[in-house]
Amino acid sequence: MSIAYIIIILAMVAVAGGFAILAGFGLRNLARGKHTMFSIGAIVVPFVIFGIISMLVDGISKAAILTVMVMAAIAIVALLFSGVRGMVG
Numbered sequence: 588m589s590i591a592y593i594i595i596i597l598a599m600v601a602v603a604g605g606f607a608i609l610a611g612f613g614l615r616n617l618a619r620g621k622h623t624m625f626s627i628g629a630i631v632v633p634f635v636i637f638g639i640i641s642m643l644v645d646g647i648s649k650a651a652i653l654t655v656m657v658m659a660a661i662a663i664v665a666l667l668f669s670g671v672r673g674m675v676g
Contacts, residue, residue, distance in 0.1 A: 633658055 616622050636657055641650035 632661075 613622070613627065617624075617627055633654060637650060637654040640653045640657070641647060644650050644653065
């Protein structure tokens with residue numbers, strides 16, 4: 588193994604550790620009532636969709652593109668429903 592691979596692996600471990608620390612602070616703030624479940628869910632939904640799609644297709648790049656398309660479709664539907672609700676109510 589070359590030095591470059593070791594540096595890349597250590598960087599990935601550091602980033603994963605950073606994400607774990609941030610998730611811990613997020614859960615702590617959620618428990619203290621500083622965030623709502625809706626705001627946490629809005630962050631988690633794309634990762635869940637990506638995980639599901641990545642199991643269904645072969646290739647991470649295809650899964651990422653399909654995730655962006657699905658999230659764009661969800662955003663369009665949400666905008667339509669919020670606009671209709673604003674016109675009626």
